[in-house]
Amino acid sequence: MPRTNRSKKRTDEMNRIKRARNYEKELIRLKKTVGILDKDGNEIVKQAIDDEMAVPKTPRQRREMKDQAEVDARVAYKDEVIPSNEPVENITIVNENTGKSHTFNSKTLKDEYGTRPAWFKNRKLGKAKKKLNEFRKKTKNYKQKWATSNIPL
Template sequence: MAKSIRSKWKRKCRAIKRERYAVKELARLKKTLGIKDDDSKPAESEVMEADQNEEQVIFLDAGEVTKKAKSKKKKVEAAAEEEEDEAMSSDDEKVQVADDDGKKRVFSSKTLKDENGQYPVWLHKRKIAKMNNTIKKKIKKRSKKRRR
């Protein structure tokens, strides 16, 4: 859609900026890794030499990164499913979930609370309120039946 003269000019300017920033970013990466000691700005010929040497910096686009992440995630999920099949085969009410921190938390499948009485982070507050309302209604019905 963007075929106007202005948009073509903007794209051209952005491409030039990208090249300029790539040189600066490469210098910053080398500085942080300790590959290059002096703080002077490298010329483009130095960047080309660095690419040809063993000190290459590989730039990945977002598509490649997401593909790698998905493949790793699939491997982890496959391993988790095998463990889950073994753990859930006994029809326990407890479900183990690993957090981002690496800690394992045990949640009840009925109440969705962990051993400390906390709900999981991913559970929405409306869902929690709805569950609490249904529990209260059941308790009320039981107490009415007992009164009779």
């Protein structure tokens, strides 16, 4: 049987009172954890600078930071492998430790032996190809009905 609104209101009110009562204890415990208070409860840091304190971020801000980090990583990787913006087919990298050279295609990511990097997933490539083929079939067979039937003579 479902609970009534009256009992929900009562429990919410009791929880509010409990939170207010435990707030001070919780704050002291958190300050001890962070290191602002010592074990006896004396303040170690007299003034906390706002820049040093952690500021909670919204999910949107975290998502934007993550996206920006991914973009920066991609740009750094591209700058590392391909120094210029021109599309380069074959790239040769020389290992500094062993002195051996390694050539791979920047478009297909295959090396001279036909293998791809360890992080490359063939299943993902197959899915992308399948999706592209489906799109091509749709566009190939597409005919605009309005253009053929509604042309004024």
